Structures are given as C-alpha cells and as structure tokens.
Amino acid sequence: MSDELLKLRNEIDRLDEEILARLSERARCAQRVGEVKKGNAPFYRPEREAQVLRRLAELNPGPLPADAVKSVFREIMSVCLGLEHPQRVAYLGPAGTFSESASRKQFGSAPSFMPMATIEDVFRAVEAGNTDYGVVPVENSTEGAVSITLDLLLASPVKVCGEVNLRIHQQLMSRADGIGAAKRIYSHAQSLAQCHEWLNRNLPHLPRIPVASNAEAARLAGEDPESCAIAGEAAAQLYGLNILAPNIEDDPNNTTRFLVIADHDAGPSGKDRTSLVFSAPNRPGAIHTLLEPLAQHGVDMTKLQSRPAQSGLWEYVFYADIQGHQCDPAVAAALKALGERAAFLKVLGSYPVAAI
Amino acid sequence: MSDELLKLRNEIDRLDEEILARLSERARCAQRVGEVKKGNAPFYRPEREAQVLRRLAELNPGPLPADAVKSVFREIMSVCLGLEHPQRVAYLGPAGTFSESASRKQFGSAPSFMPMATIEDVFRAVEAGNTDYGVVPVENSTEGAVSITLDLLLASPVKVCGEVNLRIHQQLMSRADGIGAAKRIYSHAQSLAQCHEWLNRNLPHLPRIPVASNAEAARLAGEDPESCAIAGEAAAQLYGLNILAPNIEDDPNNTTRFLVIADHDAGPSGKDRTSLVFSAPNRPGAIHTLLEPLAQHGVDMTKLQSRPAQSGLWEYVFYADIQGHQCDPAVAAALKALGERAAFLKVLGSYPVAAI
The missing domain is CATH 3.40.190.10 (Periplasmic binding protein-like II)
Structure with a gap:
C-alpha cells in the first residue's frame, strides 16, 4: 500500500474513533431522555427526527450529498431510539415487500419489525397496543388509492404520525x-x-x-x-x-406513499402535513363550499380524494391532505370552519412532511 | 418540554454537529483515497471494511450494542464509498427479496442495486463488467445448497470476495x-x-x-x-x-448464506475464509486422502459439500470452505498439497468472515 493511502486510512481510523465517541455519548443522552420521559410521552417523536434530519442537511458542508447525510443520521437515530425504548413496527407483510422497505426507510434498522398478513391486521395491532407503530400503503402511483387503508382510517381510532415515500419502478x-x-x-x-x-x-x-x-x-x-x-x-x-x-418509467420519481399510524400523531416540526376526512352531500357545489375555509385561511391542499360512503349516513367522504400542522393558527381556523360546514370531520393526524 | 429534556436535546444537537463535521472530513478522505487509487485497485475492499467494523466493535465503550455500532458504520462506509466511486451491485431479484436484504446488509444504502431475473444473470453481469459486485444465495438452511450457484462458481471466472448471512424465519x-x-x-x-x-x-x-x-x-x-x-x-x-x-423456528439463528462475487477476491483481514472446489475420484477413502493436507497444516474446514460432476471429466466435485486466507502460509501450503493430489482444484476466493 502506498504511504499516502496508509496516511489516509490512519486519518479515517482516527475520525471513526471520534465519531464512535460522540455516537456513544449521543446514545447515553438518548438513554437519559428515556428516563426523563418514562411513562410521560411517546419515545419516538417523528417531528423531532424530521427537524434533526432537515437541520443536518442544511448544516452539511459537503462533500456528501444531503441524502447521504440523512441516511447516516437516520441510522444513528434508529439505534439510539432502540436503546431508549425498543420499538415495534408492524407492516403489511410478507417480509421483503415494499412495505418493509418503507418501514426501514422511516425507522432504520433497530426496531423489531412485525410482518402482518393484511392491512386490517396492521391497524388491529396498533389499536390493541401489540405494536408501537404501523406502516400501511395509502397511495400507489400505479394503482391509485389503497381503498382499504382509506376505509380503515375513517373507522379506526388510530392517528397518522408520519408519511414515507418510496420509489417504484416499471x-x-x-x-x-x-x-x-x-x-x-x-x-x-x-x-x-x-x-x-x-x-x-x-x-x-x-x-x-x-x-x-x-x-x-x-x-x-x-x-x-x-x-x-x-x-x-x-x-x-x-x-x-x-x-x-428495467426501470422504464419516464418519471424517475414515481412513488408509492405509505402512512405511519400509531395511538398518537406528531407535534409540529415546522414543515408539516395534516390528513383529514370529511363528509359531503352529493349536491352541485357542495365540495366547493366545504373547501372555501381552506382558501380563506390560505391553507394549501395537496390532495383530495373522494370515496363513496359505506355507512349510508353520507353520500361521499373526502380524504384531504393539507399543508401545515393542526396547531398552526391558520390551519386550526380553517379546520374549525370546515368542521362547522361538514356533517362530519375527522382529523386523521398532523405529521412532518417526509424528511428522507 | 421540561428543562432537562431541552438540555439533553441541545446536547444531542451539539454531538450531531460534531459527528457531521467528522463524517464530512471522513468523506473528503474517502475522495482522496479514490484519487490515489484511480485505476490501480478496486475501490471496495471487503477486508478493510471488515477490519474497520471489528475494530470499532472492540473499541465500543457502550451503551450501544456492538451490532448497533456496526450498523451505523456500515452506513457511513456505504455513503463514503458511494462518493469515492459509485458502486453497482447486482442481485437475484425481484426487488424486495431476501437477496436484496442481503445486498443492503453488505453494501449499505448507497450503491445502485440492480435486480436480475436469474442467478445466471447475476454471474453474467459480473463477468461482463455490467456490475461491480453480485450477490447470490449459496446455502439455505431450509432447502440446502443452491446447486445452480455451486455449478456457476465452478464454471465462471468470477471470484468470491465476501459472504453475508441473513436470518430466516418459519x-x-x-x-x-x-x-x-x-x-x-x-x-x-x-x-x-x-x-x-x-x-x-x-x-x-x-x-x-x-x-x-x-x-x-x-x-x-x-x-x-x-x-x-x-x-x-x-x-x-x-x-x-x-x-x-410467526417465527416458530427453534433456532433463532436460522440463516441463509449469500456470497458476494466480483472480478477479484479480498485481501487478508485477519479473520478470513477461503472457498474452493476440487474433484475427487469415486473410490473408498479418496476424499479422506485429499483432505489430509488440511489436517496436516492445521487448517480447519467449515463446510464440505459434494456435487455429482456435470462435465463427465470427474465423478464428483467437492465444495469446501476453510478458515484463513490463501495468503496465510499454512493455508497456502495446504492448498498446494491438496492441488497436487486432486485432479482439479480451483480456489474460488478468500474473503473476510461476515463482520455484521
């Protein structure tokens, strides 16, 4: 090996030791966070993780691309959180599906991953407390909305606390x-x-x-x-x-979207999305009237998806994603006004826009 | 949020900044390594990665378990190597199979992963230089040896430069x-x-x-x-x-073994394995005689697997894994003696014992 290569390797070894020392100190801090929180708050804070990843991507001096930095810190947070409190994550199995890839993209490698036979089983596991988090597909660029997920979101008490986008190839x-x-x-x-x-x-x-x-x-x-x-x-x-x-899709950003469900949603991270579902009568202009408050309060809608109502109580239900957190004053005001106009409104959760 | 929690978060933010600075410096070193090596040597050195992971696991002061430390540094090496020279890794597709999981376990998230339709296609891609590395299953605790991989290893000029073990569940x-x-x-x-x-x-x-x-x-x-x-x-x-x-297997360490193939094998890492294939006549005691040199030179054999020869030239071929690197004097002497006794001997490659 050349002298120069040897010098570079020694330099890398030294840096690795410094990283290891700080990683271990970070893990000790995470343990103390676990002790402080004990029984008081969820251990996994999607909004905090999103903030950490965004902040480091901004601080990144290079030469690594931002995605590479995020990918390393995703894993660092995953192993630290695993130490603080081992996480259980249920997903639509079998192992090796895109749902598993999405779960690992969101949670890193540390949690205990639980493959479930159906999307219903993922919801049931979250409701029963048999898992801390569930990951379910909600929208497939190829096949459209995943109806069963939408129906379960309407009926279930679970909250949406995160989103994951995964590229798919044709x-x-x-x-x-x-x-x-x-x-x-x-x-x-x-x-x-x-x-x-x-x-x-x-x-x-x-x-x-x-x-x-x-x-x-x-x-x-x-x-x-x-x-x-x-x-x-x-x-x-x-x-x-x-x-x-292979990979003949014209748009290299062709993605499937997954939601992370839990018994709680996420706090504000500064760049959030809120998912909601509401009922609308089958009347010309009804949906336009319902959405007026969003426009009035300057709240952007990023998705609107109608489903025929199954209960017979309403004719249609609409699934919408809006920008911002339900704690943001404008979003809160818009949701309040929407709630007064709609026969039914359920906020499925506020969560950080996918950070990785 | 309590004052204590806030203090811990600020401390974590400070540590993250320090890690980021060192990670970026490490990446710059990796870039310089790339410049020094340019055209001279393979960029990916499995033996070097294994040494780094083992060393850090030994230095690890806790509280993170060794596997968590390895998992973080696997990702750090992956993104640094991606900067040095973007890697291509072909595996037995489709995406989402255990072969993909094995590839990511070995190479982290940074390479460009290429799913292939068959194991032959993975070998062909490596031979043609269309990929830098290939990952193929070689032994499944459930179904036994993967015959097609064994046959292709015998016939192909590719070298084995790594191994990956993946847990499987029943x-x-x-x-x-x-x-x-x-x-x-x-x-x-x-x-x-x-x-x-x-x-x-x-x-x-x-x-x-x-x-x-x-x-x-x-x-x-x-x-x-x-x-x-x-x-x-x-x-x-x-x-x-x-x-x-779920997961009813008695042995939680039930694994499938994969080999990493390339146009080169790995240098010595201090804890290595060597895979070989040799022919044996169908005669009582023939295999015992052939293996004598291994025992004489104190070389441990970790696997021996016979296959009926397909070419008609020999009656049987034997696939063996032995401990140590072919550069180790004892291994070199044993291989020399074995080669003199066998009608045919091919060293498939020396590579580090799976480090993660």
Whole structure:
C-alpha cells in the first residue's frame, strides 16, 4: 500500500474513533431522555427526527450529498431510539415487500419489525397496543388509492404520525428472451401512461393494451410469448417472465406513499402535513363550499380524494391532505370552519412532511 | 418540554454537529483515497471494511450494542464509498427479496442495486463488467445448497470476495383463521426439523407430513383449510394463507448464506475464509486422502459439500470452505498439497468472515 493511502486510512481510523465517541455519548443522552420521559410521552417523536434530519442537511458542508447525510443520521437515530425504548413496527407483510422497505426507510434498522398478513391486521395491532407503530400503503402511483387503508382510517381510532415515500419502478417483461417477436404490450392504463415516452422512443410500433392491473398484464404475458407486460419485478418473478428492459418509467420519481399510524400523531416540526376526512352531500357545489375555509385561511391542499360512503349516513367522504400542522393558527381556523360546514370531520393526524 | 429534556436535546444537537463535521472530513478522505487509487485497485475492499467494523466493535465503550455500532458504520462506509466511486451491485431479484436484504446488509444504502431475473444473470453481469459486485444465495438452511450457484462458481471466472448471512424465519400458516380445525401439517423435512421443539410443545397431536418444498406445502394448505403449512412469509402471501404463528423456528439463528462475487477476491483481514472446489475420484477413502493436507497444516474446514460432476471429466466435485486466507502460509501450503493430489482444484476466493 502506498504511504499516502496508509496516511489516509490512519486519518479515517482516527475520525471513526471520534465519531464512535460522540455516537456513544449521543446514545447515553438518548438513554437519559428515556428516563426523563418514562411513562410521560411517546419515545419516538417523528417531528423531532424530521427537524434533526432537515437541520443536518442544511448544516452539511459537503462533500456528501444531503441524502447521504440523512441516511447516516437516520441510522444513528434508529439505534439510539432502540436503546431508549425498543420499538415495534408492524407492516403489511410478507417480509421483503415494499412495505418493509418503507418501514426501514422511516425507522432504520433497530426496531423489531412485525410482518402482518393484511392491512386490517396492521391497524388491529396498533389499536390493541401489540405494536408501537404501523406502516400501511395509502397511495400507489400505479394503482391509485389503497381503498382499504382509506376505509380503515375513517373507522379506526388510530392517528397518522408520519408519511414515507418510496420509489417504484416499471419493468418490461415477457416469456421470450428478447423483444424481437413481441406483438403487443399489456399493462394497467396508468403504467402505460407512466412509460409513454420510453415506449414512443423504443417500441413505437407495438400496440399498447390496457388491462385491469399490472398483475393481470403479467399473467397474460405468461400465457403467450408474443405478448409483453409492463409491471413490477414481483410480477415477473410470480409468472416466470424475463425482464427485457428495467426501470422504464419516464418519471424517475414515481412513488408509492405509505402512512405511519400509531395511538398518537406528531407535534409540529415546522414543515408539516395534516390528513383529514370529511363528509359531503352529493349536491352541485357542495365540495366547493366545504373547501372555501381552506382558501380563506390560505391553507394549501395537496390532495383530495373522494370515496363513496359505506355507512349510508353520507353520500361521499373526502380524504384531504393539507399543508401545515393542526396547531398552526391558520390551519386550526380553517379546520374549525370546515368542521362547522361538514356533517362530519375527522382529523386523521398532523405529521412532518417526509424528511428522507 | 421540561428543562432537562431541552438540555439533553441541545446536547444531542451539539454531538450531531460534531459527528457531521467528522463524517464530512471522513468523506473528503474517502475522495482522496479514490484519487490515489484511480485505476490501480478496486475501490471496495471487503477486508478493510471488515477490519474497520471489528475494530470499532472492540473499541465500543457502550451503551450501544456492538451490532448497533456496526450498523451505523456500515452506513457511513456505504455513503463514503458511494462518493469515492459509485458502486453497482447486482442481485437475484425481484426487488424486495431476501437477496436484496442481503445486498443492503453488505453494501449499505448507497450503491445502485440492480435486480436480475436469474442467478445466471447475476454471474453474467459480473463477468461482463455490467456490475461491480453480485450477490447470490449459496446455502439455505431450509432447502440446502443452491446447486445452480455451486455449478456457476465452478464454471465462471468470477471470484468470491465476501459472504453475508441473513436470518430466516418459519411461519405456521393455513387458510383457516385458527389452529382449531387443523388435521395435519405439511412442510419440507428440514423445516419440520427446524420447528421440531415448537411443534412438540404446541401441536404435539398433529401429524407432520414432509413434502418436496415449503412452497409445495403452502400450495397444499391453500387447497384444504384442514391442512397447515410451515413456510416463509412469501409463500403465505402467494397462496393467500393466514399466518397462525410467526417465527416458530427453534433456532433463532436460522440463516441463509449469500456470497458476494466480483472480478477479484479480498485481501487478508485477519479473520478470513477461503472457498474452493476440487474433484475427487469415486473410490473408498479418496476424499479422506485429499483432505489430509488440511489436517496436516492445521487448517480447519467449515463446510464440505459434494456435487455429482456435470462435465463427465470427474465423478464428483467437492465444495469446501476453510478458515484463513490463501495468503496465510499454512493455508497456502495446504492448498498446494491438496492441488497436487486432486485432479482439479480451483480456489474460488478468500474473503473476510461476515463482520455484521
């Protein structure tokens, strides 16, 4: 090894020791936080973690990119929190799904992760206190809203205390080894739209046939080597298809959104979101009237999603995400006014905008 | 918030700033290492990473457990290496499999991970230089050796430069909601053996029926609500079964072993393993004679696995793992003697014993 390399390695060893000393001191502080809090407050504070990550990303002098700094401190907070109070996190199993990836992205590697068979089971585990946190998918850029999660959020006493965004990728797959003999491409309409430009550039001549789901597209491609499908990798594995072109989505930010649920929501972090659900009568202009208070108080709405009401009490329920925390005066005033107009309003929780 | 909590948080913020400063300085050192090495040596040195992790685990003053310290420094090394030279890691897809978990356990979050459709594709990607590293399963405590990996190791010019052990869990599953009506339990014989004590304690009255694979057991359970299966969670998801009891394996250290392959193996780290494959004639005592040099030179063998030879040139090939690095004088002498006795000997690579 060259002298210079040896010197650099010794320098790295010295820095590692200094980091270890401070990491251990940080862990001792976390232990004391646990002792002070004992029985008084939740150990995991999503708003505090979001603030720490944002602050360090701002202080970051480089050369590491901000995401790399966040990724290291996510793990540091994860192991310190694990020492303070071992966390249990339930997610939609099996192990190795995107829900597990989302859980690890939010909680690092330290918690005890509990795979559940269904989304209902994740909610039940949180309600019964068998887990500290649950992670459930709520919106899939490909398949749209996850209805069962929306319905459970309406009915369950759990609170939303965090959000996680996970990138997802689209794969071109077929039973054939190459694209040469392909005659058609099956996929969900939204997936075809997501790969529109790639398809125009690479396979402009092939007809695109929208089907009910990406899994159905993969199943059809599995029956006929002249057909391709666009779907996620799990579908390729399930139906024994070859991936002919990976990651063909036009938008590299194609994501699935997950919510973190618990028996409490989060305090204000300075950059928050609030999720709510409210009822609206099926009357022209009803939803416009209901949303007026948000506009009046200058509260931005980042999502609005309607669902037919299941209870029969109302005709529609609307799921909305708004910017800000329910403790913010403007948000509080807007929610108060909305609550007076809507037959039903439930605030699902305020939580920090995804920090990592 | 109490004064004490506030003081602790300020202390944590100060420590985080100090860690960030040293992390950034470490990253600058890593960049300089990259400049010094440019074109001369592989950027990723598994032996160096193993040494760093072992050293820090030894220096660790607590209160964090050694595994937590390793987990933080794994991520620190991952993001620093990503800056030095962005790594590409191919693994047996789809995303979200145990192979992906193993890849992240070895390489942290920074590399660009490339899911491949088959184990052959992982080998081909490494051989063609389309990836820097490949991660392939080699031994599954449930299903035994992964034959295709063994066959490819024999034929391919790639080297083994690392190993990863991943825990796996066994689940009791059924179409029914409870165990009450169950009449039998299907599983692979090895899985039944792995859950022997749990079954004796909890379900001593149910007959255990060994079948070809855990997936086959889950398929059978999916056809009959009076049957249970023991299998991994992915099988429960695939066949729509409920998990009646999670993680029922008797040995909590039940693991699957993965190998990291590349165009180079690893230098000595002080605690290494060497994988080799050699041919043996089908003659009484032949294998005993072949292995004599290992015993003579005091080299421990940690694994021996026979495979019928496919080429017709030899009758059997043996895959062995021995302790130590091929640069260690005793190992080198033993390998030299073994090579003189065997018709064929190939050293697949020396690499650090899994450090995390």
